[in-house]
Amino acid sequence: MEPRTVLVTGGARRIGRGIALHLARQGFHVAIHYNSSEAEARAVAQECGGAELFQANLESVASIEAMFAEVDRRLGGLYALVNNAARFTRFDPLDITERDWDFIHSVNLKAVFFCCQQAARLMLRSGAGRIVNISSLGGIRPWADHAHYCASKAGVIHLTRALAKAWAPTITVNSVAPGVIPFGPLDEESEAMVRLTPAGKPGTAEDIASAVSYFLNATDYVTGQLLAIDGGLSQR
Numbered sequence: 001m002e003p004r005t006v007l008v009t010g011g012a013r014r015i016g017r018g019i020a021l022h023l024a025r026q027g028f029h030v031a032i033h034y035n036s037s038e039a040e041a042r043a044v045a046q047e048c049g050g051a052e053l054f055q056a057n058l059e060s061v062a063s064i065e066a067m068f069a070e071v072d073r074r075l076g077g078l079y080a081l082v083n084n085a086a087r088f089t090r091f092d093p094l095d096i097t098e099r100d101w102d103f104i105h106s107v108n109l110k111a112v113f114f115c116c117q118q119a120a121r122l123m124l125r126s127g128a129g130r131i132v133n134i135s136s137l138g139g140i141r142p143w144a145d146h147a148h149y150c151a152s153k154a155g156v157i158h159l160t161r162a163l164a165k166a167w168a169p170t171i172t173v174n175s176v177a178p179g180v181i182p183f184g185p186l187d188e189e190s191e192a193m194v195r196l197t198p199a200g201k202p203g204t205a206e207d208i209a210s211a212v213s214y215f216l217n218a219t220d221y222v223t224g225q226l227l228a229i230d231g232g233l234s235q236r
């Protein structure tokens, strides 16, 4: 059987890197998208045993379209897409400007939609596909100083459900919502969240990657679902 091809957006660093490495170990043919982290992306590609690399600023729909045309040309289609790339900022909602709003929504929600659309065209053509959108605990629980980010991630969760309906039964569309996944010392806000976490610890990229892998390997009867990987924090 041909190895299944998966594109991981924002795959050069942190959670995206963990997802790419995990899927490569499982035998997926991994392709890595990056924007500015070229050196890191090259290193991950090597660790994945020679992953294909795609550069694009996902703020631009034209760049997204060009990237998927290139994916089709170089990979001959796509089995799976993991929409992982995103931005995160913190502002008092009274201070948010139009620019701050668009900075988050252009990547976190608009780009996720257009990447799904482009990938779906390739998947519908081949007759099968899997999409996993990385959302956030912030799309489930409201965080006062991240209202703009929370709105973008709640949008990703509901977009996931709508697209699951639109493209069933050919393509499954599911979402993984990470809780606190640190890559350095915890800030005060994250420390407070970990204290409230039933599991009593923060999560890891591997925790998120194994949930992504569940959806990529699940049958086509698993679609439109949200899996929070947050140590139980969303249940408090």
Ligand SMILES: NC(=O)c1ccc[n+]([C@@H]2O[C@H](COP(=O)([O-])OP(=O)(O)OC[C@H]3O[C@@H](n4cnc5c(N)ncnc54)[C@H](OP(=O)(O)O)[C@@H]3O)[C@@H](O)[C@H]2O)c1
Binding pocket: 009, 010, 011, 012, 013, 014, 015, 016, 033, 034, 035, 036, 037, 038, 056, 057, 058, 059, 083, 084, 085, 086, 087, 088, 107, 134, 135, 136, 137, 138, 177, 178, 179, 180, 181, 182
């Ligand atoms: N870490 C957490 O605690 C946590 C918690 C909840 C949810 N999440 C979600 O999990 C996912 C990964 O989290 P993370 O912390 O690993 O993310 P991150 O490091 O903040 O960002 C991941 C990647 O997104 C890419 N990206 C940002 N803006 C872009 C743009 N305009 N065009 C293309 N790519 C762009 C960057 O690629 P380059 O570096 O190549 O520029 C970056 O490496 C995100 O969806 C995040 O919202 C994370």
